[in-house]
Amino acid sequence: MATVKVGDTQLKYTKWQLTHIDGKLVGSNPVSIEFIEAMQVAGNGGCNRFFGEGVVSNSALTVSHMGMTRKLCDENTNQQEQMLLNMLKRGVPILMIENSLILKGQPELRFQVAG
Template sequence: MNKFITLSLAALAMSACATTPVPSGDWTLAEIDGQAQAATVMQSLTFDSANQRVSGTGGCNRFMGGYTMEGATVTFGGLATTRKACLDRDVTNAEAKYLGILSENSFELTTVAGQLILTSASNRLVFNQ
């Protein structure tokens, strides 16, 4: 019996250290901090786990960069954006907020019922696939 408990605890400890799988596919931002995103603002996120790269749209511009995963924590680094002029101030503001949040935080990454959720100490982003 002790051998079974020891093996079970060892398996549990090893699974706790495992890296959370990075969700594949394109994800569309649905809400920031509980506030639904306007349907007119298309913001997205796509992971390329083979190359540890991330890309997406902020509203007007595309962004791309790297990321690191440690356990269930994802950190985005060195995000670069295109520099198209955006004529809609609401879209410009939404893009600045979204890209600012991605650039300044590490997130706990979870997937639940077709949603990707990124939670930091100060923000929560919810994406739909």
């Protein structure tokens, strides 16, 4: 498998759907992330939509100036969503292998290209 060094150019205008958490298949899941004009990041954390300004530096993705909707969901969904958002705010090592985008955090999140 070819691993691609990830930068703004590789991410711009792409959309990804969460498929695995720490190697476990998640099945039908609304969690997604997309990269639009000028590295603006938007997505669904599982319950709420989020958005912010992304930057890739030293193969790590950090999202700043993050905002989100405020719907109330079940506890598991809220915890998963908060874990993803915290990971993006702190900065997380990122890999692109074939049609997968991998956030190398705790836990590791694997996304597939979304249509």
